[in-house]
Amino acid sequence: xxxxxxxxxxxxxxxxxxxxxxxxxxxxxxxxxxxxxxxxxxxxxxxxxxxxxxxxxxxxxxxxxxxxxxxxxxxxxxxxxxxxxxxxxxxxxxxxxxxxxxxxxxxxxxxxxxxxxxxxxxxxxxxx
Numbered sequence: 001x002x003x004x005x006x007x008x009x010x011x012x013x014x015x016x017x018x019x020x021x022x023x024x025x026x027x028x029x030x031x032x033x034x035x036x037x038x039x040x041x042x043x044x045x046x047x048x049x050x051x052x053x054x055x056x057x058x059x060x061x062x063x064x065x066x067x068x069x070x071x072x073x074x075x076x077x078x079x080x081x082x083x084x085x086x087x088x089x090x091x092x093x094x095x096x097x098x099x100x101x102x103x104x105x106x107x108x109x110x111x112x113x114x115x116x117x118x119x120x121x122x123x124x125x126x127x128x
Contacts, residue, residue, distance in 0.1 A: 001026065002031070003030070003033065008034060008037070009037060013038070015036065019052045042106065043107045044107075047093075051091065058084055063084065093122055
């Protein structure tokens with residue numbers, strides 16, 4: 001299935017999140033997604049966009065649908081959410097690292113914020 005992504009800038013919004021992925025629909029062999037990004041620096045935008053697009057890959061591989069036939073316990077749901085977010089953040093860090101290695105360090109600088117998500121993942125890359 002081919003993918004069409006609409007990226008929306010939420011600079012005028014009171015959004016409390018950096019990015020969010022929404023499934024809009026599917027038709028004619030296409031999947032339509034909307035990614036909302038809070039107004040960030042260009043470097044941060046690259047990392048957040050990579051994070052949100054990884055969620056699309058999780059949907060395509062059905063990683064985001066393990067509980068279709070059952071109702072998970074609250075603890076299972078919390079651990080599941082942590083795992084999918086960690087996977088998406090690891091992807092964002094990996095892409096930022098590859099950009100840094102290609103001579104474009106701005107995305108890496110954005111993900112290395114000491115207060116940001118994925119600090120442990122960033123540390124692992126820095127020790128390589």
